[in-house]
Amino acid sequence: MTNNEIMWKLTELRDLLILSGKKSSESESEEERIAAEEVEKTGNSSLIDQLRTKIPPGLIEMIEIPELDAITINKINRELGVTTLNGLRKVAKKRQLRRLEGISSKRELSILRSIKLLLEPPERFPSAIAKPMGDKIVADIMLIPGVINATLSGELRRGMEMVDFISIVIKGDNSEEILGVMSKHPLFKKNIFKSSLKLVVETNIKLKVEMEVAESSEYWHRVHHTTGSADYIEEFERIDKSRNITLGVDTINCEQDLYKKLDMQYVEPELRESKSVIELAIKGEIPELINMDDYKGDLHSHTMWSDGTGTVEEIARAAIKQQYSYLAITEHTKSLKIARGITEQELEQQMDEIDKLNSKFAEEGIPFRLLKGVEVDILKSGILDFENEVLEKMDLVIASVHTDFDQSKQKMTERIIKALENPYVNIFAHPTGRILGRRSGYEVDLDQVFAAAKETGTVLEINSAPDRLDLNYLDAKRARDMGIKIAINTDSHDPERLSNISFGIQEAKKGWLKAEDVINCMGLEELQEFFKAQKN
CATH class of the missing domain: 3.20.20.140 (Metal-dependent hydrolases)
Structure with a gap:
């Protein structure tokens, strides 16, 4: 069991102890210490299994709401008597959550939105949901031994307001081990496809995540290829072929190098929608944009x-x-x-x-x-x-x-x-x-x-x-x-x-x-x- 998997289990243990009322501070009880040692040795703990049977399932489901942590869920349960997602939705619609310390009207509305996503997943997802989730997944990938780099690509990197899926490119040495660890991530509820270089999963809100591992020499090529729209990449590759320049893998250390090789101005990810921007890049006419x-x-x-x-x-x-x-x-x-x-x-x-x-x-x-x-x-x-x-x-x-x-x-x-x-x-x-x-x-x-x-x-x-x-x-x-x-x-x-x-x-x-x-x-x-x- 990797350190990531142990960390995920220990986080689950902590959350369950808080939801059960057995933990109210950062200090570690004897019971928690013994359970943590069991997790580190075996990958699980009998205490986790016991707590899961005793805590109302709805409270455990609420952990999947990004705006809530175990402490806040415990407070909502204690002060409003809520034990299910539907119950949480009812009190949020009545604007009762905002009466609790630390919950603003904006946070209450965000909680409502997240409940709807869990109960009624849409076909496309706002970047407001997908981007924080993608950032969290990338951060967890970076903790895996053998991972050198990982980058969000696709629609999120282009700054699209609504996305179909999260796309991530990983630079690492042992692709099967990396993807094997990520297939067990607590956010993922269903493995859709897995090969030696690619993993496609579905999250708790049915948002798909595509992860691919690229060799070091191909990493920035893959980041670039998976970021641009289909039209943009098609035109970029046409220019590449027409100029008969080999984009040597040993000289590409970042995306900017791809454009320098083709004697083109660098195109920011947000602009890679239309192929017309490539003509401006060739002429060097893209203005310096806000940052x-x-x-x-x-x-x-x-x-x-x-x-x-x-x-x-x-x-x-x-x-x-x-x-x-x-x-x-x-x-x-x-x-x-x-x-x-x-x-x-x-x-x-x-x-x-x-x-x-x-x-x-x-x-x-x-x-x-x-x-x-x-x-x-x-x-x-x-x-x-x-x-x-x-x-x-x-x-x-x-x-x-x-x-x-x-x-x-x-x-x-x-x-x-x-x-x-x-x-x-x-x-x-x-x-x-x-x-x-x-x-x-x-x-x-x-x-x-x-x-x-x-x-x-x-x-x-x-x-x-x-x-x-x-x-x-x-x-x-x-x-x-x-x-x-x-x-x-x-x-x-x-x-x-x-x-x-x-x-x-x-x-x-x-x-x-x-x-x-x-x-x-x-x-x-x-x-x-x-x-x-x-x-x-």
Whole structure:
């Protein structure tokens, strides 16, 4: 038994002990120690078997929900009496989970989505589900002896919003041993195909995972081949053959080498959809696109003042850790009661807290600033939830639609345009209202909205929440081509979700956006001047 398999069994043991109520701290009991020694010697433990028979099966099934760990499941069971997936779905639909400490409204919605995937698996999966799962699988592969490298490829690497399967290419010495270990991974419920070089499995949500092992000399060839779309790879291989250049395996140490050999500009994975991009690569006409190093700060985040789970200081410290120059706090407003929207008086109190924190950061010598913002609701009539005398005090104002999605296309379009015409609105957030895999969004004429955004100087958002990605890359490119500035924000409801910015950067890159197109790439002073100019 490999170290990976022992680790998976010990994790199962720990989770079962927590679910049974026998473990409530990190300290190891005598019973757990004996069981762990048994696992290391035999690969299993009689205690694991006993616990599996005593714990309600539904609680064990909940472990497969990415947003939940054993401690949280135990808390849900203890405080809400939930023992099945259907029971969990019922309390989540009644919005009872968000009443528990540490569970935000966003997390509750994510839990609901995951339950639906477990009970009613779809044909295609949002990258919000597939990417974290793929990253976890790659991390586990890298722990196997003999593995040199492993990379996500396919649709996920191209930044597709919905995927058919997870594709992984592995560089390693003993393919059969590597794939043999992975065939026993606890995420995988069914082996579909296995050969000496390839393993295809199905996960607990019926999402397929294809893993192939390549020799060191072929690794980057296989990563490249499995990343591009069929059209793109067909055209790339045609160019390769027409130039009669042998891509020597001994000189290919990365994907960039493949392109250098063909005297072509490197094509980022996100752009490898259409074969037309290859012509631009041959001419060297692909512009330098946005990347994480260009990004200076997030302009859309929530805290415990509304429906987030962290304090203002906690999310600020998380932003500082990501080396941001600034972060905007933008709570929901009073009419959105489901999200505990704040009142004008509460907003004033939060602004005072932000002032104190900015002074504190300055005293600590940290080059970082919290910006006073608000995500004001666009009401059904198009008026904003707060009066202008409140909005004029803010560093920035985000406007968004959260209610009355059933309005006609004309009414919704008029509603949004009226909001954009308010001189204090800086950014229009998640412009279509879609949730990938759950709802398509409201009916709206984006041509008219884009025209209004250009006329009023309103910035449009790429919301980086991986189940939103709104605007999508096609609409973001269209807006950019019209001269409209873009903001890329995470809409974080807890400090950890600031890391979701990678999804938004990837979406922007797929839409051919450059740093100059995105206001989050401005320094603090330039950004503040930009917001002032918008009001004028």
